[in-house]
Amino acid sequence: MCDSRRVTWEGCSVLLDINDGDRLVFARLSPAAKLKIGNKNCSLQPLIGRAFGTVFQVETAPEGPYLSPVQVNAYNGEEVRDGQVNVDLRDQVSDNNAEEVRDGQVNVESRDNRTLVDNNTAQSLTGEDIEAMRRQGARGNEIIEALIANSATFEKKTSFSQEKYRLKKQKKYAPKVLMRRPGSRSICEAYFKKYPSKIGFLRVDTLSLLLSMANVSSNSDVLVVDMVGGLITGAVAERLGGTGFVCNSYYGQTPYSMDIVRIFNLSDEICRRILRSPISDLLSQKELPEQIVQHDDVCNAKIQSNDQISASASVEEICHSSENGISELGAENTGPAVHKAPKAGEKAQKEMIDSWKENGFSSLIIATPELDTWTLVRDLLPLLANSAPFAIYHQYLQPLATCMHNLQLEKMAIGLQISEPWLREYQVLPSRTHPCMQMSASGGYILSGTKICTS
Amino acid sequence: MLVCHPTKTLSLNRSISNGDLVIVYERHDSMKAVTVSEGSVLQNRFGVFKHSEWIGKPFGFKVFSSKGSFVYLLAPTPELWTLVLNHRTQILYIADISFVIMYLEIVPGSLVIESGTGSGSLTTSLARAAAPSGHIYTFDFHEQRAASARDDFERTGLSSLVTVVVRNIQGEGFPDEFTGMADAVFLDLPQPWLAIPSAAKMLRLDGTVCSFSPCIEQVQRSCETLQTYFTDIRTFEVLLRTYEVWERKMESLKGSNGSLPSKRRQCSAGSYVLSSSPSISSVMARPCAEARGHTGYLTFARRKCV
Numbered sequence: 001m002c003d004s005r006r007v008t009w010e011g012c013s014v015l016l017d018i019n020d021g022d023r024l025v026f027a028r029l030s031p032a033a034k035l036k037i038g039n040k041n042c043s044l045q046p047l048i049g050r051a052f053g054t055v056f057q058v059e060t061a062p063e064g065p066y067l068s069p070v071q072v073n074a075y076n077g078e079e080v081r082d083g084q085v086n087v088d089l090r091d092q093v094s095d096n097n098a099e100e101v102r103d104g105q106v107n108v109e110s111r112d113n114r115t116l117v118d119n120n121t122a123q124s125l126t127g128e129d130i131e132a133m134r135r136q137g138a139r140g141n142e143i144i145e146a147l148i149a150n151s152a153t154f155e156k157k158t159s160f161s162q163e164k165y166r167l168k169k170q171k172k173y174a175p176k177v178l179m180r181r182p183g184s185r186s187i188c189e190a191y192f193k194k195y196p197s198k199i200g201f202l203r204v205d206t207l208s209l210l211l212s213m214a215n216v217s218s219n220s221d222v223l224v225v226d227m228v229g230g231l232i233t234g235a236v237a238e239r240l241g242g243t244g245f246v247c248n249s250y251y252g253q254t255p256y257s258m259d260i261v262r263i264f265n266l267s268d269e270i271c272r273r274i275l276r277s278p279i280s281d282l283l284s285q286k287e288l289p290e291q292i293v294q295h296d297d298v299c300n301a302k303i304q305s306n307d308q309i310s311a312s313a314s315v316e317e318i319c320h321s322s323e324n325g326i327s328e329l330g331a332e333n334t335g336p337a338v339h340k341a342p343k344a345g346e347k348a349q350k351e352m353i354d355s356w357k358e359n360g361f362s363s364l365i366i367a368t369p370e371l372d373t374w375t376l377v378r379d380l381l382p383l384l385a386n387s388a389p390f391a392i393y394h395q396y397l398q399p400l401a402t403c404m405h406n407l408q409l410e411k412m413a414i415g416l417q418i419s420e421p422w423l424r425e426y427q428v429l430p431s432r433t434h435p436c437m438q439m440s441a442s443g444g445y446i447l448s449g450t451k452i453c454t455s
Numbered sequence: 456m457l458v459c460h461p462t463k464t465l466s467l468n469r470s471i472s473n474g475d476l477v478i479v480y481e482r483h484d485s486m487k488a489v490t491v492s493e494g495s496v497l498q499n500r501f502g503v504f505k506h507s508e509w510i511g512k513p514f515g516f517k518v519f520s521s522k523g524s525f526v527y528l529l530a531p532t533p534e535l536w537t538l539v540l541n542h543r544t545q546i547l548y549i550a551d552i553s554f555v556i557m558y559l560e561i562v563p564g565s566l567v568i569e570s571g572t573g574s575g576s577l578t579t580s581l582a583r584a585a586a587p588s589g590h591i592y593t594f595d596f597h598e599q600r601a602a603s604a605r606d607d608f609e610r611t612g613l614s615s616l617v618t619v620v621v622r623n624i625q626g627e628g629f630p631d632e633f634t635g636m637a638d639a640v641f642l643d644l645p646q647p648w649l650a651i652p653s654a655a656k657m658l659r660l661d662g663t664v665c666s667f668s669p670c671i672e673q674v675q676r677s678c679e680t681l682q683t684y685f686t687d688i689r690t691f692e693v694l695l696r697t698y699e700v701w702e703r704k705m706e707s708l709k710g711s712n713g714s715l716p717s718k719r720r721q722c723s724a725g726s727y728v729l730s731s732s733p734s735i736s737s738v739m740a741r742p743c744a745e746a747r748g749h750t751g752y753l754t755f756a757r758r759k760c761v
Contacts, residue, residue, distance in 0.1 A: 006661055053661035053686075053760040181661070185557050205550070205693050208557035212549060212580065215532040218563055218587045219458040241563025243587060386515030387530040401700045401740035408700075414527055415483050418698040418740060420551060426690040426752065428678040433671060443700075450480075452515045452527055 007051050008179070013265050014047065015186050017178040019171040025189040026182065026263050037175050040065040050360075052181040057174055060137065067177060111158045122153040130173075141147070142175025147173075162434075182263050184235035191231070191260070192440070200228040200369045201395045203443030205423045207231070210365050211239055213391035213448040218243040220362040223383060225249055225279075225376065226422035227368045228393075230258030234266070234275060236365065237344070247356065248276045248345060249380075251371065261344050271344035281353055282383055360385030366392040373399040373447075374406050381412055384451045392447040400447040413449040420445050456531045456579070457586050458610045466590030467484060469696070470511050475508070476610060478535045480527040488531065488539040490610065501526065507721040533579040536611060543600050546576035547667065551696045551750055558582045558755050559639040559663045563588055568633060568657055570594040570624040570650065571642045573606045577641065582608075582616040591616060592633065596623040635659055647673060648680040655684035658758040669751040677754055685756035692752055698740045706734045 006134060008014060008029055016025045027033060033044040037058055046067045047056065056067040123145060133143055147169055148154050154162060158205045170176070180186050188204040210232065216222055216239045226232040226248055236246045250256050255276050266274075348356075361384050364378060374393060384390065390413070394400050400418050421443050425436045456476070457568060471477060471491060478616055479487045479497060489497055489506075499505040502520030511516055514530040534549055547555070553700045555577065561584040569578060572595035581591045595601045598621050622630070626644055639662060640654040647666040654664050664685065666677050674690055681688050 006659065020514075050761050051660055053757060055760075065593070181560075183560050185560055204557060207553050208553035209550065209695075212534060212553040212556070215534065215583075217457050217583045238562055239584065241588070243563070386513050387528075388515075389532060391532070397698065397740050401698070402738050404700050405702060405738040415481060416702065417483065418743075420696045420698065422694045422696060424692045426674070426692070428674055428688075428690050428754070430675075430679070433675060450515070450529060453513055453517065 006271055008048055011046050013182050013263050014052070015180040015190060016181045017180055019175050020178075021193065022171065024194055026187075026190070035177075036178065037065075039170075042067050047179055049379045050179065052179060054179050056179065057140065058177075059139070060134070070176070081149050111156060113158070114162075115156055121148065123151055125150045129197075143173045144169045175344070182265060184231075184238055184264070187234070187260060187263055188231060193227075198229050200232050200367055201392070201419070201442070201444055202228055202231065202393060203423065203440055204420045206393065206443040206446065207235060208395055209419065209421055209446055210367070210391045211235060213389060213446065215389045216363060216365075216400075220244045220354060222246045223249060223282075223356075223361040223364045223380065224433060225366045225368050225380070226258070227256050227370060230256075230260040230262075232367050232393075233258055233345075234261040234264045237261070237266055237270050237274050238264060240270070240273055242267060242273060244362075245273050245275055245352070245360070247282075247348060248274060249279045249282060250275070250276070251279050253278070253412040255345070266344065269282075272346070274344040274346075275348040275352065276345045277348040277353060278312055280377065281348075282356065283379060356383070359449075361386065362388050364388070364390035364392075366390075367394075369395060374403040377403050377407065378410075378412075381407075381451055385387040386453045387450060390448065390451050391447070393444055394447075395442070395444045397445050400445050404447050404449075407449065411452075412454060414451040414452050416447065418445055418447050456533070456536070456613060457583055457616070460699050467761045471509050471516075472508055476531050477514070478529040478539060478613075479504075479530050486535065486539050488536070488560055488610075492616050499526075501753045513563070531611060533583050536579050537576045538577060540607065541603070542574055543603060544571075544573035546574045548576075548691045548747070548750065551579050551667065551753060552580045552695045554691070555641065555665050555667075555753065556580055558753070559641065559665055561585055561589075561639055565589040565638040566633075566636055567591045567639045567641065568594070568629060568637045568654075569643075570622075570629075571596065571643055571644060572601060572604045572619055574600075575607050577643075578604070578608070578617055579611060579613065581641070582613045586616055589616070589638075590618065592618050592620065594620050594622045594624050594629070596621065596625075624653070625649040629657050633657045638662050639726060645673070646676075648676045650678065651680045651683070661759055662758045664756050664758070666754045667751045669749070671752065674752045674754055681754070681756045684759060687757040688754065689756070690752055690754045692749070694747060694750070696746055697743045698727045699743050700738060700740045702736055702738050704734045704736045 010029060012029050014029060016027055016035065018025065025035065027035060027044060027317070029048050031042050031045045034041050035044055037057050040058055042058060042065055046069070048067060055070045057070050058065050059068045111129055114318055130143060133146065144166065154165065158163065184207065185204060188199065188202065191199045192203055214222065216236050218241060220240070221244055222236050222240070223247060224232050224236060233246055233248045240246060248255065249256060261274065364380060368376060373392060377392065381390070392400060392403065397418070404416050404418060407416055423443060424439050427434055427436055473491055473493050477489055477491060479489050480502065491509055493507050493510065495506045497506065501524035502522035504518060504520050505527065509528055509587050512518065513526065516528050517525045518528060519525045537546065537548060537552070540546070547627070561581060563586060565585045566589060567581050567585055569581065569591060570593065572578060572593040578591055578593050585591060595604065601619045601621045608614050608617045610617070613689045625644055627652065633658055636659065637657040638659060640657055642650055642654060642665070645648055645670060658664065668674050668677065678688055678690065707716060
């Protein structure tokens with residue numbers, strides 16, 4: 001990957017992770033774009049020209065709050081800001097806790113919560129005190145230290161709950177913004193966490209399986225029916241890397257929304273490889289010349305109406321997000337220099353469609369929560385080349401079971417399998433390793449198989 | 456298996472020719488990789504298949520044996536290859552492989568470093584994701600295993616994308632020539648913590664690392680070492696549950712009063728009869744009885760930004 005893609009640029013799309021995933025915001029960087037963090041409005045200008053993976057913190061200057069990069073020394077894990085050294089939380093915890101024994105032995109923690117009484121008197125600093133500190137230009141970390149110093153109970157807490165306390169105060173008084181590169185992994189995870197219904201409850205491991213099972217590889221022609229906001233179209237285009245084609249197909253006159261594709265930082269070359277076609281055009285027989293003329297008129301009309309639809313959609317998106325929203329920011333503030341994501345999803349030309357009809361697609365991915373799976377597969381499978389793999393996603397099992405049964409009866413495919421992925425995350429800490437307390441109970445189901453020669 | 460030349464596209468309608476690698480499909484759990492050779496035959500429990508009869512046929516075609524039984528000839532994919540390759544070591548399967556590729560953010564053009572090579576199951580998928588312009592450098596300390604892997608990549612047509620090197624990564628680390636160049640590093644080693652400092656050195660800032668370990672103790676030590684150079688350290692376990700689908704007929708029960716009673720009520724009351732109406736047929740799915748319960752833990756991390 002070229003180095004320039006690791007550093008942000010004006011007009012680039014980024015994912016901002018505020019306080020370790022508490023809030024996830026997609027933004028397009030421009031000098032005028034602003035983001036509200038807590039009760040402060042910060043310009044996104046300082047984020048331009050910075051490496052993805054950089055962490056920012058809100059600082060206060062006489063002109064107002066601004067985002068300042070937090071430098072992390074790569075080799076010793078210490079955070080260095082303006083010459084100050086803040087030892088990593090975890091190190092501090094183990095330093096304070098002399099009883100802790102490493103090398104696999106159980107920690108002996110002498111403190112417990114028997115003397116803690118929840119009567120709301122432990123903290124002697126008042127809201128006014130903190131405001132006064134702020135007015136005097138105190139940094140977030142200084143406020144946290146003051147809170148700890150004025151807490152009557154902090155020293156009595158276990159080291160674990162001390163760490164929790166610090167983290168809670170850090171989120172409130174020194175919020176952190178991590179700038180991530182938007183790719184299929186981070187986009188899918190962000191949507192799954194905040195708006196799973198917009199992507200049909202498609203979990204990141206399920207998406208990864210769809211791409212594998214459909215053998216998405218360079219120079220292949222992938223047919224997709226994407227009713228999950230363009231997530232699959234974008235993920236396939238990312239894997240094709242400017243080779244081959246992804247054909248985003250749809251029933252009827254109106255293409256399905258592809259808004260998520262714009263969040264990926266896809267190059268112009270990759271965007272050109274995303275084409276759209278109505279399923280009826282892919283299924284139709286070769287046409288007579290006069291029919292083609294008529295047909296093109298209809299298509300042009302369609303394209304115009306699509307443009308209108310997407311234009312109005314982007315206006316809606318511009319609205320500032322609620323506290324937990326995913327949004328695209330900044331588009332309204334870009335001023336004269338408009339930085340728009342390159343346009344993806346041109347209508348497939350007739351020559352292209354004829355070539356696909358002639359050679360067949362090299363794979364098929366379907367994610368259509370609202371269309372009958374079997375009817376769709378029955379229509380589309382003949383468009384695949386022989387021996388081409390396919391992968392069909394559904395959040396429910398039954399439509400896939402029916403589809404698999406019919407495919408078996410019709411002998412249209414082999415290697416048929418319904419899979420349900422299961423994903424569990426672990427907390428790994430010295431002597432405190434266990435599966436995370438919360439997990440996603442379902443990432444949906446996949447029906448996969450290989451099309452065979454029926455003639 | 457892959458098409459790396461920009462002027463060509465993956466055309467599956469090309470017919471099978473002498474020297475092609477095909478996957479012979481008997482059943483979903485019984486497949487074999489065969490290189491077509493004009494004078495050869497394939498002999499299995501279904502009889503004798505002449506390769507000469509396969510040449511000129513399209514992929515996905517059904518071919519018959521001397522006894523009249525049939526198999527399908529499929530074009531190879533990394534997924535099929537994982538099911539047919541020679542196991543020289545324990546291998547990674549599709550759920551882990553897919554997740555690793557997505558989580559390591561491997562895209563066309565990525566430079567990926569892997570150790571050990573093992574049987575090359577993951578390597579094949581890494582190559583697909585990084586193609587056509589990326590490259591995989593894979594290291595194994597076992598001379599013979601590395602040679603066999605090289606032969607396999609030759610056979611699957613991936614040699615231009617994969618370089619196999621014999622080297623003890625736990626002892627020597629990765630070669631300095633890749634310092635700061637790798638987009639992603641994958642470790643499948645018995646003591647991954649020994650290789651983590653070197654992996655960190657190889658990675659670009661914000662680059663990704665993944666360590667696969669079957670045991671939680673290995674994860675524990677790896678995570679402690681990762682803290683120094685990496686951020687966003689996360690450990691996962693990913694598994695697949697598969698389903699079998701059957702069409703089942705179930706007799707419909709009809710009470711004399713037209714209601715649908717439960718079976719028990721029908722027996723005890725005795726006043727209900729089994730209806731003579733046709734039985735209801737429906738397609739039902741249930742999880743397959745046997746499943747892989749554990750493969751390994753996947754620990755991911757991201758190189759800290761300075």
